[in-house]
Amino acid sequence: MRRFRRGFRRGVGVLLVATAAAWPLLSWAITPTDHSKEGSHAAELRPGEALVPAHAAEGAGHDEHGGAPEAINWFSFGTKTPPYAAMVLNLGLLIGLYYYFGKKPIAQGLENRRQGVVREIEEAQRLKHEAEQRAKSYQAKLSHLQEELVVTRHALIETGKGEKERIVREAEEKAARMQREVEFLVEQELKQIRQDLWREAVELAVASAEGVLTKGITQADHERLADEYLKDLAKQPSPASPSAGGVS
């Protein structure tokens, strides 16, 4: 039923448009011939009549009866005016083609447009809702601003104290660690220096002893050492023993 009403309304609309469009055609199809009241060659436009070139109308009026419009040319071709039925049929076909091919895209476009408008409305409502919520939140915050300031200040002070303690503790640990490392390094350096000094002293002592012995040793010393060598050899193990080495 609803579809029928909608179709009916659409049909009436199309008919009205076709009628309005066909009205000028009707005027076109009727050629006026009365020129007695016309005092000039200029064309005159009357309500319900089509604009016709004045000289054409004038020329045509010489051959016809004075005053009365010619009958509507409904169907005959080849006359001055085209057949009115053909023009109405032509117009109807044009409107029908427009309707047939333009119905779906136009409907789809209108539907898309409607959905877009709906989305925009929804988005605007959402933004409005959020703004209202924010406004409420800010209002609430503003009402508790002083309390929050006190709480925040207290929290910041506590955090600062903790941070201070942490920094001090880390610095103390780092200092202690550095002190231990430095002490260890100093100890190692001292040990190395002590060893180097000792080694150098031993080398010098041995070199000095070697020099003294080389210069001061006598033939008697050589003979004594050679005799001692013989005595030491006598203390060496028997040949069955596999040991080898010095006697010194």
Add this chain to the structure above:
Amino acid sequence: MSISLVARRYAAALREIGEELRQLDTLNTEISNVAELYEGSAELRIALESPLVDHASKRAIVATLAKRLAVGQIAQNTLALLVDRRRIKTLPAIAKFLREMTDKKRGVLRAEVTTAVPCSDDYYERLKVQLEKMTGKTVVVERQVDPQIISGVVTRIGDRVFDGSVRTRLQTMRDMLMPSA
């Protein structure tokens, strides 16, 4: 093939020939003398080892050397063979192995005795007796002088060393005094 292995084979062959002809001591002495000369003369080594010197010249050098040292025919033939086979470089090793083989066959040990200054013959004799007593074998003492040992005596018998030098004592003292690393 290593020089040691080649020299040992030549030395073994020479020992057999020397024993057959009952000239082992003479042959040993002659080979040792030539080897000593060869080791002591750089020019001789270069001349005999250089590929630039032709073979006939090397044979002539060896023949002249043998003639001057008055070595026997066996030693001369040995030297010529070494030149022909290009093995003259092994001559010192051959002499060493021949001496060792001869000593071993006769139960003789060679003791290399090093002192800072020359000692008396009496001392070397007493040392020889002591070494023979220690080893139970006949010992031949080879005397060497090396002032680097400062004083004392160093005896080497084979791979055994009896070190009584002052230098070694100083070294031992130094090692004892040195701090551990």
